Amino acid sequence: MVATTRENFLRHLCQTSPEPLGLEIERAAGIYLFTRDGKRYIDFISGLGVANIGHQHPHVLAAIRPQLESHLHVMVYGEYVQESQVEYARRLAELAPVREGVVFFCNSGTEAIEGALKTARKFTGRKKYIAFEGGYHGDSYGALSAMSSEIYRAPFLPLLPEFEFLPFDDLGALSRIDEKVAAVLIEPVQGEGGVRISSPEFLPTLRRRCDEAGALLIFDEVMTGFGRTGKLFACEHWPDSKPDIVCLAKALGGGLPLGAFIGRRGIMQTLSENPPLAHVTTFGGHPLSCAAGLAALEVLLQENLITRSAELGEFFLRELRALAQAKPKIREVRGLGCFFAIEFQMPEATQQFVQRCREQGLIIGWTLHHSTIVRAAPPLCMADEQAEEALQIIKRAICQI
Ligand SMILES: Cc1ncc(COP(=O)(O)O)c(C=O)c1O
Numbered sequence: 001m002v003a004t005t006r007e008n009f010l011r012h013l014c015q016t017s018p019e020p021l022g023l024e025i026e027r028a029a030g031i032y033l034f035t036r037d038g039k040r041y042i043d044f045i046s047g048l049g050v051a052n053i054g055h056q057h058p059h060v061l062a063a064i065r066p067q068l069e070s071h072l073h074v075m076v077y078g079e080y081v082q083e084s085q086v087e088y089a090r091r092l093a094e095l096a097p098v099r100e101g102v103v104f105f106c107n108s109g110t111e112a113i114e115g116a117l118k119t120a121r122k123f124t125g126r127k128k129y130i131a132f133e134g135g136y137h138g139d140s141y142g143a144l145s146a147m148s149s150e151i152y153r154a155p156f157l158p159l160l161p162e163f164e165f166l167p168f169d170d171l172g173a174l175s176r177i178d179e180k181v182a183a184v185l186i187e188p189v190q191g192e193g194g195v196r197i198s199s200p201e202f203l204p205t206l207r208r209r210c211d212e213a214g215a216l217l218i219f220d221e222v223m224t225g226f227g228r229t230g231k232l233f234a235c236e237h238w239p240d241s242k243p244d245i246v247c248l249a250k251a252l253g254g255g256l257p258l259g260a261f262i263g264r265r266g267i268m269q270t271l272s273e274n275p276p277l278a279h280v281t282t283f284g285g286h287p288l289s290c291a292a293g294l295a296a297l298e299v300l301l302q303e304n305l306i307t308r309s310a311e312l313g314e315f316f317l318r319e320l321r322a323l324a325q326a327k328p329k330i331r332e333v334r335g336l337g338c339f340f341a342i343e344f345q346m347p348e349a350t351q352q353f354v355q356r357c358r359e360q361g362l363i364i365g366w367t368l369h370h371s372t373i374v375r376a377a378p379p380l381c382m383a384d385e386q387a388e389e390a391l392q393i394i395k396r397a398i399c400q401i
Contacts, residue, residue, distance in 0.1 A: 177213045185218045219243035
């Protein structure tokens, strides 16, 4: 008997959990995923923060085609002049929250974090880093070293030394940032930490403390970038707090793999000297990914999807908070734009809720650090009827648990 695709999936692809979702994807379009068994799902996590403008946007596909025909990979990042890379870097430098930003393209969020951490060390000559409890920055050794969770650290010890973890959003703890610190790494809104939002005074105070100590401030906007929170970048909610380096990925590539860290020119210059070529990558800034990413960014701006993210977020938060009043199983609903969390009292409720949603055609997921928190990151392009349909599924699922 010939093995089915599902059997081959289980046999030949390395599994990362005992119970993968295992949906057999046939195609995707807009906010929907379509599976081989004829079902349609609302992708309420946007492929985990990637499909902010929806799947298969025609402008993205149209931008990929000419790039496909002219050239694919031609040389390691940083050597040849490639128009799609240059154009995207120019546009990102205009929009990024970093003054005189210079872009280093890589392939993923983890790589963006690695690059930013290495750049900070090389620029400052200091060894110590500060990160925050509940953060998530990726799974390579450097990025994992920035995660406080003992469960995920333990199997891979020893990690990088000289990482200190401060409680998130705790002003009192910021005095721990001193002249030994190369960089402070933070998500303005923690994703895997359960959509935890920095208070209005926290990031500005952190910015000031970093300036006093001469430490670089790195914002991880891998998840929160590109309109997710109702601003182009989440840190715009804290206008007095701009990073020295911002890390991006996920929606950056418009559905293709792409990461970037963008830093001030003076800082990024350190990568071209003493020695040169000390941090390079073959595929970083792949021309196809850059063409797709730039097109996706223009769609986001032209279709006013950042404003739409804020509107949709308000709608879901208002409706879900009203529901939470009547349902004691829900502890809290919180969020910013189209990035919100439902926190349940019990882990069982969380799992059942996610399953009930899936049975009714909506994909939503929990977070790495909390078994009681469900995180939503729907596409920012949802029409009113689609948002209403999603809300009805969520409401029904909550009533069923
Ligand atoms: C905030 C944050 N940083 C970094 C990463 C790592 O990105 P990647 O999976 O592209 O390596 C993620 C991934 O989920 C993330 O959410």
